[in-house]
Amino acid sequence: MMAKKPNGGRMVLKAYRGDAKTLLAFNLDKSQAKDLAGFTIQCKPDGQPAYYIYNELQFERPADHAQDSKEPARSSINAPIHKFRWLHVPGSVHQGVKPFRGKYAYTVTPRYFDNGVLTPLDPDMSVSTTILVDSFSKQSVELGFTRGFVQSQAFVNHFGKTAPIQPSKHDLVYDTSEVAGTNAHGEKFTFADEYEWMGFTAREKIIGLLTDVLKNKDLVVDVFAYDLSESDTVGLLLKLAGQGRVRIILDNAALHHNKEKPTPEDRFEQAFNKAAKGKDLLLRGKFGRYSHDKVMIVYRKGAKKNSPQKVLTGSTNFSITGLYVNSNHVLVYNDAEVAGFYAGVFEQAWTDGVKKPAFIKSAWSKAPFVSTSSKTPKTSITFSPHDEQGAAKALAPVVAQIAKEAKKPKGTGSVLFAVMEMANGNSPVYEALKTIHANDKVFSYGISDNPNGIYLYPVGKKTGVLVTGKPVQTQLPPPFNQVPNIAGVKHQIHHKFVVCGFNGDDPVVFCGSSNLASGGEENNGDNLLTIRDKDIATVFAVEALALVDHFNFLDSTATGGKKAKPKASKAQAALDAKWFLSTTDGWTTKYFDTRDLHCADREMFG
Numbered sequence: 001m002m003a004k005k006p007n008g009g010r011m012v013l014k015a016y017r018g019d020a021k022t023l024l025a026f027n028l029d030k031s032q033a034k035d036l037a038g039f040t041i042q043c044k045p046d047g048q049p050a051y052y053i054y055n056e057l058q059f060e061r062p063a064d065h066a067q068d069s070k071e072p073a074r075s076s077i078n079a080p081i082h083k084f085r086w087l088h089v090p091g092s093v094h095q096g097v098k099p100f101r102g103k104y105a106y107t108v109t110p111r112y113f114d115n116g117v118l119t120p121l122d123p124d125m126s127v128s129t130t131i132l133v134d135s136f137s138k139q140s141v142e143l144g145f146t147r148g149f150v151q152s153q154a155f156v157n158h159f160g161k162t163a164p165i166q167p168s169k170h171d172l173v174y175d176t177s178e179v180a181g182t183n184a185h186g187e188k189f190t191f192a193d194e195y196e197w198m199g200f201t202a203r204e205k206i207i208g209l210l211t212d213v214l215k216n217k218d219l220v221v222d223v224f225a226y227d228l229s230e231s232d233t234v235g236l237l238l239k240l241a242g243q244g245r246v247r248i249i250l251d252n253a254a255l256h257h258n259k260e261k262p263t264p265e266d267r268f269e270q271a272f273n274k275a276a277k278g279k280d281l282l283l284r285g286k287f288g289r290y291s292h293d294k295v296m297i298v299y300r301k302g303a304k305k306n307s308p309q310k311v312l313t314g315s316t317n318f319s320i321t322g323l324y325v326n327s328n329h330v331l332v333y334n335d336a337e338v339a340g341f342y343a344g345v346f347e348q349a350w351t352d353g354v355k356k357p358a359f360i361k362s363a364w365s366k367a368p369f370v371s372t373s374s375k376t377p378k379t380s381i382t383f384s385p386h387d388e389q390g391a392a393k394a395l396a397p398v399v400a401q402i403a404k405e406a407k408k409p410k411g412t413g414s415v416l417f418a419v420m421e422m423a424n425g426n427s428p429v430y431e432a433l434k435t436i437h438a439n440d441k442v443f444s445y446g447i448s449d450n451p452n453g454i455y456l457y458p459v460g461k462k463t464g465v466l467v468t469g470k471p472v473q474t475q476l477p478p479p480f481n482q483v484p485n486i487a488g489v490k491h492q493i494h495h496k497f498v499v500c501g502f503n504g505d506d507p508v509v510f511c512g513s514s515n516l517a518s519g520g521e522e523n524n525g526d527n528l529l530t531i532r533d534k535d536i537a538t539v540f541a542v543e544a545l546a547l548v549d550h551f552n553f554l555d556s557t558a559t560g561g562k563k564a565k566p567k568a569s570k571a572q573a574a575l576d577a578k579w580f581l582s583t584t585d586g587w588t589t590k591y592f593d594t595r596d597l598h599c600a601d602r603e604m605f606g
Contacts, residue, residue, distance in 0.1 A: 013108050013127040014605065017535070018087070018542035019136040019145050019201055024106055025085040025605035033588040037111040037118050038080025038581070043088060046103040051094045053086065055079040056153065056480065060580040065118035077121060080111040082587040085605050087546050090133060092154050097197045101134040116583040135201045136539050140335040140376045141531075143539055144205035146316060147198050148327030148492070148547070151474070151483040151554060159183055159194055161484050166191065166231075166320055172267050173235040195232070198324040202316050205330050206323075209296055209312055210236040213245065218301050219309070220245040222346045224293035224525065226513075227256070227319035229264035234271075241275040241282075248272065249349055251291040252284035264319075285354020287385050288523030293513050294318065294330075295527070297342045308339035313527055315496050315513055325486065326494035327418065327469070327547060329511060329540075331529070335376045341369045342527075345383045349525065356385050356523065365390060368530075377533035384514065384526045391521035394528060395429050398510050401500040402432045406442045413442040414502060415464075416544035418495035423450035425517040433498070437464030443601070445548045449493040467551050469493035471558040477579050483554070499541045507537035 011032070016023040026039055044050035052075045059065055062073040071077050088106075090099035109126040112119055136143040149155060155163075160183050167174060176192040183189060195203060213219045214236055221240065225248060228234065240246035250256070256265040272282050285291055295313045299306035314330035316322050333339060345364045352358035359365055364383045371379045382394040405413030415436050422430045436444045444464030469492040476482055486492065497511035514520060514528035521528075531537070591601070 011108075011110050011125070011127055013106075013129055015106060015129045015131045016538050016542055016605070017131055017133075017136065018546075019143050019539050020101060020134060021087060021089040021542065021546075022104065022106070022131055022133055023085060023087050023542045023545065023605070024108065026108060026110070027084065028110065030592045032110070033585055033592055035113045036585045036588050037113045037583075038076075038082045038587075039084075039086075040076045040080050040109045040111055040121055041086060041088070042077075042107040042109075043090075044105040044107075045090070045095075045100040046105075048100060050105075050107075052077045053081075053088060054093060055081050055581070057082075057579060057581050058479075059118070059583065065583075066120040078118075079581055080118070082581065084591050084601070085545075087542065087549070088133075092157070097158060097193060102132070103130055104133045105130045113583060113585065118583075135204065136536075138377060138533070138535050140333055140338075140373065141379075141536065142205060142332040142334070143536065144201035144203075144314075144316075144330040144332070145543060146202045146323055146326060146328045147200040148325075149550060150198065150325055150486055151471070151492075152550065153481055153483070155198075156481045156483055157183070158197060159189055161482060163189075163194065163484075165194065165324055170231075172229075172231070172264065172271055173238065174231050176231055195324060202314070202328055202330045203323055205312060205332055206296070206316070206318065207232055207236070209298065209310075209332070210240070213298060214239055217243075217245075220247075220299050220301055220306060222246070222295075222297045222299070222343070222350075223248045224291060224295040224346065224349075225249070225265075225318055226251045226290065226292050226294060227265075227317035227322055228268050229319040230323055231320075233318045234268060237268075238271055238275045241272050241279075242277070244276065244279050244281065246281060247346075247350065248282045249291055249346065249354055250282060250284050251286055253286045253290050257284070283350060283354060285349070287349075287354055287359060287525045288356040289519075290524045291349075291354055292515075292520065292524040292526050294322075295342055295346070295513075297339055297346060299339075299343070308336055308343040310334045310336075311339040311342045313342070313512060313529070315494055315511070317494075321490075322494065326491055327543075328494050329497065329543070331511070333376065333379075335371065335373055337373055338371055338376065338379065338381075341381060341383075345527075354525070359525070360385055360387050360390070368394075377531055377536055379532075380530045381512075382514075382528045384521045384528070385523055386521055388522060391518050392428075394514075394521050395427065395516065395518065397530060398498055398516065399428045399432050401508055401510075402429075402436060402498070405500050406436065406439050408442070408501075408504070411441050411443065412504060413500075414504070414541075415442060415444045415446070415498065415500055416502065416541045417446040417498040418469075418493055418544050418547050419446070419448050419498065419516060420491055420494050420496055421450055421515070422448035425515070425519055427515075427517040429498070429516040434466070437466045439464070445544055447493055447544070447547050447551055449491050465548060465552065467548055467555055469547065469551050471551060471554040473559045474554050474557045475559050476554075476557050479579065493547065495543075495547075497540050497544075499537050499544060502534070502537040502541040506532065507534045508532045509537045509540045511540065
């Protein structure tokens with residue numbers, strides 16, 4: 001898909017499918033960067049009117065440039081985007097919190113300056129493509145992600161900077177349709193509105209699975225839970241307990257169990273046992289340190305034995321923070337064989353009372369389990385806890401794949417990741433990820449959440465980028481709204497995934513509940529998945545890019561707790577900060593300078 005500029009240049013447009021989002025990437029010959037003003041992006045949901053994606057920035061004096069009077073000054077037809085890629089998540093100003101899902105047609109047009117003045121859009125230079133924008137699924141696998149962007153312009157626009165995440169005083173199960181607040185537009189919103197937006201497709205998968213089980217009397221479910229406090233999830237589990245159609249293994253480590261001051265998990269245990277009416281359906285335990293899995297296994301009831309049908313797993317805890325603050329993922333395998341692996345692990349833990357010594361002696365701990373169905377993307381799974389040798393063996397493939405990417409010729413290797421708390425704990429994976437940025441022969445983009453251990457490596461060098469997901473006291477310049485300060489939240493980046501070679505011949509993603517640390521693999525109940533599939537790897541790569549780009553910007557404005565000096569006025573502040581679109585092609589330099597990571601960024605995606 002290419003468009004020609006009058007002097008013979010070409011623009012290439014690529015669209016990468018994410019989970020209910022699209023990564024658009026553009027590329028031009030270096031000769032076509034002269035006087036480049038950016039890119040105008042139009043999208044058209046199937047059967048609906050087309051609209052232009054908005055830029056957060058605009059020209060200082062829009063009237064000096066070619067403008068579409070029907071569009072605001074920050075519409076990308078009037079304020080072209082100064083990036084060679086753009087992640088589009090339908091919604092925001094055009095479709096609200098419940099956007100259309102289905103086919104979208106994207107039309108991208110390179111724009112040019114003439115003596116510093118934006119010239120009118122030339123449709124002959126436009127390039128178009130159509131792609132499905134929906135919750136991602138392939139063969140037997142479905143993916144889901146939390147939105148994870150409480151510190152964003154979109155959250156503030158929808159709900160305001162001080163929107164509460166839950167009622168100040170509430171029972172274990174509460175009415176989420178209760179009004180939570182009023183936004184800057186005077187529109188009231190409920191907790192359910194917030195949860196639907198923040199929980200995104202991960203919430204859809206979790207609540208959808210439990211709702212399906214509740215509606216179908218022939219189904220039962222087993223659950224591994226670590227954090228457990230999300231109201232709608234808890235409500236569904238209590239209803240299933242009343243029907244005797246759920247078993248739960250619930251963590252009882254110190255952070256989840258306190259006799260003097262009962263935790264949400266303790267309160268759930270009491271409510272669950274009351275609903276279960278004396279049936280033995282809940283077991284508290286922690287293996288060596290934690291029962292850290294976040295798993296739901298669905299069975300069809302049988303006269304002699306229940307038959308596993310599907311399984312949900314991933315990094316997402318079934319809690320308020322896990323779904324509505326943390327960045328997380330879930331996977332659903334509609335595959336009886338894969339569900340059977342998890343069913344075996346659950347039964348082993350249930351029978352042995354969630355004990356580490358018994359589990360590490362079992363077959364589930366000693367070797368990975370590999371899917372064999374042609375309807376399931378190639379997947380292998382390890383279940384912990386392991387002994388010391390088994391833990392090292394479980395993490396070794398991740399380290400080996402990272403090293404393999406670094407050795408690929410001509411800088412074609414890539415490593416993208418989002419891993420919680422990478423600066424703490426002993427892990428060969430952490431060491432590999434913390435040093436991969438220094439290798440200028442591999443494209444690396446990564447994020448973790450340790451403010452004292454993760455740094456932003458500056459552009460200007462062709463090295464990778466590693467940023468913190470915990471910016472401290474951001475002070476955004478106009479025209480941006482200030483965002484919530486969530487420094488008290490333990491983990492903003494709760495993912496545990498690494499993507500290697502997403503655009504190569506053997507793309508692979510490592511994901512699941514495992515923290516990818518040696519201690520966790522030896523002492524926690526966890527699962528670590530290895531999936532070799534280009535489309536699934538691309539979805540995770542898109543998530544990594546979104547998080548790095550977002551927090552890169554927030555980190556650049558972090559004051560570290562120091563109070564910023566107030567400006568005389570918003571207009572003067574914007575002028576002083578120079579947060580307007582430039583009227584030269586200087587912004588393109590970093591994308592064509594071979595010393596700069598952005599050059600690799602353009603080549604990798606465009």
